[in-house]
Amino acid sequence: MALKVASSLRHKPGLTLECFFSEPQAKSFDRLHEVVQHYLARSVRAHAHRGEVDGVLDQVVQRAVREPLFLFLDPCGLVLPQDRLVDVLARKRPQKWPPTELLMNFSMMAVWRLGGHVRSPKGNEKSLQRFDDVCGGTWWREYFADAVASRHQDGAAEDAIEAVAAEYARRLERRTGMLVQSVPVSHSPRKRAVYRLVFATRSPYGLWVFGDTVARARATWWETLEEREEDDALFSVASVTRPDPKEVEAKAVPEIAENLARLLARTRRPVKLVDHTLEVFGAFYGQITEPVVRKAVQRLHEQGGTPSNGVGVKKTREITLYPGNLAA
Helix, strand or coil, X not given: CHHHHHHHCCCCXXXXXXXXXXXXXXXXXXXXXXXXXXXXCCCCEEEEXXXXXXHHHHHHHXXXXXXXXXEEECCCCCCCCHHHHHHHHHHHCCCCCCCEEEEEEEEHHHXXXXXXXXXXXXXXHHHHHHHHHHHCCCCCHHHHHHHHHCCCHHHHHHHHHHHHHHHHHHHHHHHHCCXXXXXXXXXXXXXXXXXXXXXXXXXXXXHHHHHHHHHHHHHHHHHHHHHHHHHCCCCCCCCCCCCCXXXXXXXXXXXXXXXXXXXXXXXXXXXXXXXXXXXHHHHHCCCCCHHHHHHHHHHHHHCCCCCCCCCCCCCHHXXXXXXXXXXX
């Protein structure tokens, strides 16, 4: 899929995508190499590396000097050690421009499994140390130590998993100086998250686009579940009702309008929406798409909270709001 995208964009003026792929397993690498060779013959810049991703990461960073870098890490198990990520994001790529962004699969199943090692007297210390590296310290073990002391260990352990994922994102944000958001991904509404998708950026614009994309993906996910309900007798979401998009929007519009009013009251100057992504979306970040924000702008305008109505601005994120006492 990545190579198809690179191929489709290879003739676009001013844009060149260079792809690096890493695979340690011999059989899978042979297949990867075959696919990469096919696209190399079509003038797509691509590299296949036999081994772990850490072995090719420095090469990728070096190739991206003075170029934008989108680092997508999708391991089957544990992600790179946090110290290594910090080295790349905060030391090798500390600047705001050209941009650096990270999208990463943080395995919740791996946390669940390793949490069991903490709770068990027979836990594998080598595995625990490996996850210490991933988390940048042993701090995560304390969450599961508390779970051991709880009378309701299964529930406490599940809470511990979520707490570890949240703290991981906070520490990554603090250590890199980037904006970090983490969203859960599960197979069904009745099951806990299989992994969390962690996104890091230095751009409020990137944060806005990620939230909007997550909301759109969530809608598609629900549609896919409903199709599976019809085709698969073993899988049913009948007991879990999809949130009505109209009801969610009806709740979101007034709340976001209030967020905008508070933002204007705090800044007392014109504000561009995209520069205040999290304040604008609030609790609805990743839940609703940006057209809903435009409706909130219109609502605030009708209430006299701003002379800005968003009319004539192509993208909602580009709307600039003015306080009520300023001309739009």
